[in-house]
Amino acid sequence: MLTVRQLSFNYPNSRPVLKSIDLDFETGNIYGLFGKNGEGKSTLMKIMTGLLFPKSGTSTLHGDNVKKRNAESLQHVFFVPEDFELPSLSIATFEKVQSPFYPKFSKEKFYELIEEFKLYPTNIISKLSFGQKKKVLMAFGLSTNTKVLLLDEPTNGLDIPSKSQFRKVMASAVDEGKCIVISTHQVRDLHSLINHVVILDNASVIFDQPLETVSEGLWFGKASNPDESSILYSESSFGGKTILARNDMEETEVDLELLFNGVLSQPNKINAILKDFHHGPRV
Numbered sequence: 001m002l003t004v005r006q007l008s009f010n011y012p013n014s015r016p017v018l019k020s021i022d023l024d025f026e027t028g029n030i031y032g033l034f035g036k037n038g039e040g041k042s043t044l045m046k047i048m049t050g051l052l053f054p055k056s057g058t059s060t061l062h063g064d065n066v067k068k069r070n071a072e073s074l075q076h077v078f079f080v081p082e083d084f085e086l087p088s089l090s091i092a093t094f095e096k097v098q099s100p101f102y103p104k105f106s107k108e109k110f111y112e113l114i115e116e117f118k119l120y121p122t123n124i125i126s127k128l129s130f131g132q133k134k135k136v137l138m139a140f141g142l143s144t145n146t147k148v149l150l151l152d153e154p155t156n157g158l159d160i161p162s163k164s165q166f167r168k169v170m171a172s173a174v175d176e177g178k179c180i181v182i183s184t185h186q187v188r189d190l191h192s193l194i195n196h197v198v199i200l201d202n203a204s205v206i207f208d209q210p211l212e213t214v215s216e217g218l219w220f221g222k223a224s225n226p227d228e229s230s231i232l233y234s235e236s237s238f239g240g241k242t243i244l245a246r247n248d249m250e251e252t253e254v255d256l257e258l259l260f261n262g263v264l265s266q267p268n269k270i271n272a273i274l275k276d277f278h279h280g281p282r283v
């Protein structure tokens, strides 16, 4: 559905932010796009939505280069950026003005979400807090029913109850026809929400795997007397949590934060284990 091929980018007079990126985002999945601060997640999302142009390579939606900013294709994409300006309108007026751009927009769903987020149609958007504005934009994005929904650091600015509310709302938004990409450096916020992990580091994709493959190949937890050769990564600061090659061990829940730290520290070791699994990595 969304395909990125040999994509490279740098801001004027700066180091490369993205180098030869190849990625495929398919419907029916929620992707976590992870990376430390400044690793190019927002830049990649902006290129995938036609807001920035790559220096080389392509980003296509259903085979159509997004760089052309073809309205027919862009009506299938909604992007909730990390920072944004919203007009000084009531929520209801905002909905009336913006929704005609999205043919599958559901007014009913929008107002359901607005209510769930404890907002009111008469609220003037410019008078809301940053977290509340973000909720308006997320509610709108989810109601557009676009095939592709990209959310950049959606949990930034949300309080703890709102983060769980966000997970609940997102989980109910998943359907086979949708492709959702969520970028964050706060990896644990996406716990039990995503089913595919992409990690960017040093301007490259260093990890690109379905969680199914991760749980088939890796074991997460505190192991008592593990075989040294099966230890892929361990960290003392998390009470000695370890990533092991799973082999015949019981399946464990994927610890996203441990996976992220492990991949940043030992990308080759971890990718080497997973490459033998059926779903097959591209890295």
Ligand SMILES: Nc1ncnc2c1ncn2[C@@H]1O[C@H](COP(=O)(O)OP(=O)(O)OP(=O)(O)O)[C@@H](O)[C@H]1O
Residues within 6 Å of the ligand: 011, 012, 014, 017, 035, 036, 037, 038, 039, 040, 041, 042, 043, 044, 082, 153, 184, 185
């Ligand atoms: N408009 C800009 N002009 C010049 N450099 C920029 C611009 N926007 C971003 N950068 C630089 O590009 C790099 C990637 O930034 P980007 O915002 O894509 O990272 P990110 O992974 O989304 O970071 P974060 O997790 O902090 O949101 C950073 O080094 C940043 O300083």
